[in-house]
Amino acid sequence: MDHQKNETPNSFIDWLETDVSLYIMGFLDDPADIASVSAVSSHWRRFVIENGLAKQLCLKTFPQLSGVVGVVNATEGTTNSVAVKASSAVEWAILKRDHWAYASLLQAILKSKVSPKDCIANAVSASSTDNYPDESVVNTLNPRDRFIRRASYWSSKGQSNPDVPEMLVYKLSAGIWVITEIDIQPFEAFFQMGKPIYSAKFVRFRMGHLKSPKVIGDDLQYLPLQKPDDDKFVWTYTSPQFPMTQENCLQPFKLPEPILCTGGYMQIELLGRVQRQEIDGLFYICVCYVRVLGRPLFPAFDMEILEPNGELLLKFYPKNLNCVLQNSSRDEIPELRHLEEKMLWDRIGLLEDLLRGIQQRPNNVLALEEDDDEDGMDADLVP
Incomplete structure (x- = not known):
């Protein structure tokens, strides 16, 4: 993709096949681990986002999300409001949006202090x-x-x-x-x-x-x-x-x-x-x-049922995330x-x-x- 940079290989991600790296990453079971991996380098961050590791962890931990077919950032709509010149840039913007939504969803589920x-x-x-x-x-x-x-x-x-x-x-x-x-x-x-x-x-x-x-x-x-x-x-x-x-x-x-x-x-x-x-x-x-x-x-996340097949659309409201995380x-x-x-x-x-x-x-x-x-x-x- 045109946003990637040539970097000197320095980790197993650079040397191993993608499916082997994904298998290893599949053992991560905490959203904090995903955040830590993303912080190692820009290359690792791209790997996490491009392969949807936050979404995979969500689905592994909460299979009830398997019916979700798309994500909407309610602030931006169905596609990110970015100036793009190529389809690869559009794809990257969508991948980043989905990563943000699923990583935030994991955080909200596991870290919320709101009383039942x-x-x-x-x-x-x-x-x-x-x-x-x-x-x-x-x-x-x-x-x-x-x-x-x-x-x-x-x-x-x-x-x-x-x-x-x-x-x-x-x-x-x-x-x-x-x-x-x-x-x-x-x-x-x-x-x-x-x-x-x-x-x-x-x-x-x-x-x-x-x-x-x-x-x-x-x-x-x-x-x-x-x-x-x-x-x-x-x-x-x-x-x-x-x-x-x-x-x-x-x-x-x-x-x-x-x-x-x-x-x-x-x-x-x-x-x-x-x-x-x-x-x-x-x-x-x-x-x-x-x-x-x-x-x-809610009000950070909502779900919409799509016609005609009953598929689910995850709706993310970033500005409301702190309401869910804190016991306001x-x-x-x-x-x-x-x-x-x-x-x-x-x-x-x-x-x-x-x-x-x-x-x-x-x-x-x-x-x-x-x-x-x-x-x-x-x-x-x-x-």
Whole structure:
């Protein structure tokens, strides 16, 4: 390339074939190592950039990025704003841009000091729902088991076979998230004899993105689908199974390693049923609350799904990188403050829409009676 200079060979990179040098460099597993190699000489820096070592390390550490087909520097657009006279100069500018983006992404993932937070934006679907809308998956966004004098939980349909699984799908907030933990609280039916807890035996998690932005309609902005929708997604990560205990508490499930959710969707698989309902003898799974803990890479990084094949475009905002690296307060990051406020109001709106739908039904069920207990509610349900 015309930017290269003739240098006296003085390292293995100069003497070995490129594929052998790349094999050796493949043992680097820390972004600091990539930076150190780049600092050895201008020749080594060219080698690192031309061969995309930062990107290779990203893909090796986080294979969820394998669907990314391009990078956009949001400051400059799809191509760098440089005066070029030859295609080699254009290629070099693109290589430098991609190197900068992936090296910064690695730094943001591994060095970020932002505290984990709940990143669920809304509920998308449930594989089944027993009593819709009373027992909608939207209820799992509420950290309490009661909402405005009503029991608040999602319930599957009953099954005679305890091995029938259930799936819940959630949309995460905008941007890319580094997910570390998912917390789930099974529902204790305080209105049934013996207060049974309808937990699953095991849980498993998947993360990914839509096959196309158009496969789910605008109606999901209001109330979720009440049918399976697994065919609409590309799942880029599947966790191991975790045992769930039959206890009325928020149970933490820590992932073996931090996972990048690049497309904003997460599926919870609830595997195996442990509790029969006395009234019909069928097995159910009921969930009171779901929380997904992660660190946001937004507003420094975002992901766009490209039509028509659902490929991913990584969007890099260099001016916002320090917001992610430092544990800044949310007041110092307007984008994050706006995002959190929108998430809160979206959740309130979903719960209000659900309640409105329940109230409009002619035969309401599951109403709580006021009492003098500490919650101002009675534990019994009345028709």
